[in-house]
Amino acid sequence: MVYLNDKLFDEVIPMQIQVHTDNHIQGSAELTQQVEAVVEDAMSRFGHRVTRVEVHLSDESSSAKARDNDKKCVMEVRLGGLQPISVSHHGMTIEQAIDGAAEKLERTIERHLGRLDAAKGRPLEE
Numbered sequence: 001m002v003y004l005n006d007k008l009f010d011e012v013i014p015m016q017i018q019v020h021t022d023n024h025i026q027g028s029a030e031l032t033q034q035v036e037a038v039v040e041d042a043m044s045r046f047g048h049r050v051t052r053v054e055v056h057l058s059d060e061s062s063s064a065k066a067r068d069n070d071k072k073c074v075m076e077v078r079l080g081g082l083q084p085i086s087v088s089h090h091g092m093t094i095e096q097a098i099d100g101a102a103e104k105l106e107r108t109i110e111r112h113l114g115r116l117d118a119a120k121g122r123p124l125e126e
Helices: 030-042 096-119
Strands: 002-004 008-009 017-020 050-059 069-077 085-091
Touching: 017 030, 017 085, 030 050, 030 096, 069 096, 085 096
Parallel strands: 017 050
Antiparallel strands: 002 008, 050 069, 069 085
16 A cells, blocks of 8 residues: 555555766667666655656766866656656766766655654655
């Protein structure tokens, strides 16, 4: 049994993960799998509440003008019945940006759901 927007469900809705890249990041099946693995790991304790995660990867400077921390990852999570939550992280590599954004997203969701569950008298599920 799972609570979703104060309703009890028997069935868990699978989480969708969408990966988008700008024209400076080479999208590939390998990159998508890497992003999915990081997101699934970060969202594992919230999985039944998370309906979709959108990941946007970009290089804020072209490869000709490479700078430190110019790779950016924006993650937007949709929790059943709630407003989307979005975080971003910059890194020297796309992997650093993805990992940093996933960690921020996990902490942000934990705080957000913790407040909601505390207000409703329910413990945060793990």
